[in-house]
Amino acid sequence: MIIMLLIVTGLVTMGCAATGSTPTKESPPTSAVRAASHHADEIATVSPTWIDGLRVVRPSGNDVSCPWSITYPQVPGAEAFTAALRRMVEARRADFRTQACHQAAPELNLDFAFLVASGDVIGVRYTEWWLGGAGDGLSTTTRWYDAKTGTVLPATALVEPGSIERLTAELGKALSRKEGFDPRALRDVLADGASRASYLDDLAFTTRGDLVVTFDEGVTGVAPAGQLRAVLPAATVRPLLSGFGRRVQRQVVEPERRLDLDGPVAPTPTLPPASEESTDCHRVKCVALTFDDGPGPHTQTLLAHLARFHARATFYVVGQNVAMSPDVVRQTAEAGHELGNHSWSHRDLTRLTAAQVRDDLHRTDQAISRAAGVTPGTVRPPYGAVNDVVRTQTPHPLVMWTVDTLDWKYRDAARVARAAVSGAKPAAIILFHDIHSTTVAAIPRVLRTLSTRGYHFVTVTQLRGEVAR
Known part of the structure; x- marks a missing residue:
């Protein structure tokens, strides 16, 4: 298993304050x-x-x-x-x-x-x-x-x-x-x-x-x-x-801004908000579940799983996906989850110039802000690829992971769940990708097993703030 450690740029510590204003539903600008x-x-x-x-x-x-x-x-x-x-x-x-x-x-x-x-x-x-x-x-x-x-x-x-x-x-x-x-x-x-x-x-x-x-x-x-x-x-x-x-x-x-197609309309579920009670990660065991590359076709199902366990998570979203599915991103924020920046189109940022890195991440920040009314507090670079240019041009702290479930490689829900559960330790940051149906299918087992072991599910920002305090 590949183990990657948390990398932080900018501030050494980070408080538990919310990363942006309360999301509001508006017509797209x-x-x-x-x-x-x-x-x-x-x-x-x-x-x-x-x-x-x-x-x-x-x-x-x-x-x-x-x-x-x-x-x-x-x-x-x-x-x-x-x-x-x-x-x-x-x-x-x-x-x-x-x-x-x-x-x-x-x-x-x-x-x-x-x-x-x-x-x-x-x-x-x-x-x-x-x-x-x-x-x-x-x-x-x-x-x-x-x-x-x-x-x-x-x-x-x-x-x-x-x-x-x-x-x-x-x-x-x-x-x-x-x-x-x-x-x-x-x-x-x-x-x-x-x-x-x-x-x-x-x-x-x-x-x-x-x-x-x-x-x-x-x-x-x-x-x-x-x-x-x-x-x-x-x-x-x-x-x-x-x-x-x-x-x-x-x-x-002169676009009509409506599409004359007869395809099925995906239902928009009403999700209960995640628990808002504070969690002291110095007194209880905490882990941060993180989901990269979305939103995707299975994100709303994942939100429903998390809501049933009153679990918060962090979603490192791709800007282009956000622009295409702003409602899902808004629902994610409204349910109490954290949104992070995962670049505009999942390019390896180390191959870009300083100006290109800045523009890519800024464009993604703007898409998230328009969709959900919040500004991301952290960045996760695609592939975990970082160099000095990326570190200096990133507007937010860089966050990696401590447990890689390899769900992108092994499309097996049981295997993904075992990897997450076996790797979980207090203050662990666990990497998933919610674009895979097998990953989303694994989450109820992960939540159920870790809950019985006394773990609480918090966002990356909350975990980092609590641990560093």
């Missing part, structure tokens, strides 16, 4: 609905909080020698879209584990954003960081769903097939001043349908309706030029769009 545009040619994205039952699934492999994190949305009523995205990301994970895990310092991170989720269309844009092996680098791709027909579509579905030649000419003009652009390469990759689908795979719109076409490194120019992006004005591109493309463009520019 505009910033939660549409990403702020700092540039006119910025791709429009949304956080579709109006989709009832929307969940983000984020499996990850926490082996530090080959870390990976993939994700996809579960959209009720769009099961074909969910299944297609799951197959896509799982195929990339399989390729990565085969091709890159033997390389030095590998990492796979697949992150997505909704481009539109309104009317009868859905679009997502995936950003992939693949470090190690032949796939090393950054790539992006978009996928689309037509609710009218129930079909999953590639990026090229936005363009009328007979307009590809005109599109190529417009792209050539838009890219002509880009350093490293090769017009012959552009013509080659768009010459036939087979290559077109592979290379013309990232099309999106700005809030003004301009079409943004992004090519991966080396596709339309020399590799050092990186990704090349062309922006075609709305008026120029409108005649080139397919009927589906025009529907997408209309919903991006």
